Amino acid sequence: MTDPTRVLVLNSGSSSVKYQLLDMRDGSRLATGLVERIGEQTSRFRHTGADGGGTREQDGPIADHEAALKAVAEELARDGVGLDSPELAAIGHRVVHGGLFFTEPTVIDEAVLTEIERLIPVAPLHNPANLTGIRTARALRPDLPQVAVFDTAFHTTMPEAAARYAIDPRIADRHRIRRYGFHGTSHAYVSRETARLLGKDPSEVNVIVLHLGNGASASAVQKGRCVDTSMGLTPLEGLVMGTRSGDLDPAVIFHLARVGKMSMDEIDTLLNKRSGLFGLCGDNDMREIRRRIDEGDEEAALAFDIYIHRLRKYIGAYYAVLGRVDAVAFTAGVGENAAAVREAALSGLDGLGLAVDGERNAVRGDAPRLISPEGARVAVAVVPTDEELEIATQTYALVGKTAGNTQR
Ligand code: AMP
Secondary structure, eight states: OOOOOEEEEEEEOSSOEEEEEEETTTTEEEEEEEEESTTSTTOEEEEEESTTOOEEEEESOOOSHHHHHHHHHHHHHHTTOOTTOTTEEEEEEEESOOTTTOOSOEEOOHHHHHHHHHTGGGOTTTHHHHHHHHHHHHHHOTTSOEEEEETTGGGGGOOHHHHOOSSOHHHHHHTTOSOOOSOHHHHHHHHHHHHHHTTSOGGGOEEEEEEESSSEEEEEEETTEEEEESOOSSTTSSSOOSSOOOSOOTHHHHHHHHTSOOOHHHHHHHHHHSOHHHHHHSOOOHHHHHHHHHTTOHHHHHHHHHHHHHHHHHHHHHHHHHSSOSEEEEEHHHHHHOHHHHHHHHTTOGGGTOOOOHHHHHOOOSSOEEOSOTTOSSEEEEOOOOHHHHHHHHHHHHHHHHHHHHOO
C-alpha cells in the first residue's frame, strides 16, 4: 500500500466546525465545508466536494459537535473520501491558545489535552471549543494521529521586551498574563511566502505582515522569526478590527464600570463584539464601508480613517522594531481585496521607502504579487493567506517525522 497522503484540517469554534480535506501531494482540496449554529434549531451545513462533487447544503438542527462531525464524516464518505479511508494520514486541529508551553505543532495525546485544558483561563472562548472538536475526532478515529497546530506558536519567539506588559511580573506570572499573539499560522505562512516571492530564504528578510480580516493583526518578522505582534493576552489588542476595538486606554474599562455602571460581561461584549468598524459605523464589512464612503457617508469615512490611522501607527512601530524592512505584506479578506486600504495605509511614506503603484495595486488575483513600484527600496506585496494549507503542511510534516511512534 502507498503511504497515506491526505490530511483533514478541523477548525472547531464554539458553535461551528470548518473543515478541509487536502491531498498533500499537491495541496489540492478534496473537500471543504462548514457547519454553523451548532446547538440551535437553525443549524446549517454546507459541504463542497472535489471537482464535480458540487455543493450540498442541509438546514436543520445539529445538536452538538459530535453530531456535526458525524455529519461531516458522512458527507466525506459520500464523496468516497471518508474518515476510514486508508489514505487519511492525520487530522490537524487548529488550536487558538498554546500559551508558552506549545511552541510547535504537537501530536495530541492525553497529556497534550490536559495542557490545552489548563490554558482555558487565558482562552475561555476558544480552547474549550477546540478541545471538543479534538475529543470528538479522536472518538471517531482513535487510531489516527491527530495534531494540534497553535495560533500562538509562531509568536513564542518574541523577546521578553515585546511579550511582557509593564506590570508587576509576579502578578503577571501568577495569572500567565503576557502578550501571546494570534493568527500565527497565517503570519508564518505569509512571511515565508513573501520571502519566496522575493526569491529569498526567510532567514534573509525582514517582513511586516498585515493580516487584515474580520480579526486583524500585524507582526514584525525578523529573518523568519516573529519579534513582535499586535494582539496580546487575547485577540482584543492592537489594530481596529471588524467588531473589536483593538488598543485603548485600559482606564476606559474602569470608567465604563464605575461611571457607566456596565458589568464586566457587558464591557467584554462591547469591546469584542460591538466595537471596531462595526461599533464606529454599524458595518464591519469593508466593501460596505467603501460603498458608503463613495456615497458621501461621513460616519463610514471616519470609521475608515480611524482604521487606517491605527494601521499606519503599527507599520511605523514595526519599522522601528525591525530597523530594516525588506517587505510589507498584506493578507486576509481586507488585505487581499481592499486596494483602497493598502493605498491609504502606505500613502506619504516614501521617506521610509514605502510606496504603492496604483496600477499594480488595482490588479486582482489569487497569486502572491508585488504592488510596489519597480525598484522600490521596500517591496510591498499582496500575499493570500492559506491557514488550512499551513495547518495541513505542519501536520503532515510532523506525522511523517513521528509516524514510527504514533502509528504503531
Ligand atoms: P477574513 O476574516 O479574512 O475572512 O476577512 C473578512 C473580511 O474581508 C470581510 O469582513 C470584509 O470586510 C473583507 N473583504 C472581503 N472581500 C472584500 C473586498 N472585495 N473588498 C473589501 N473587503 C473585503
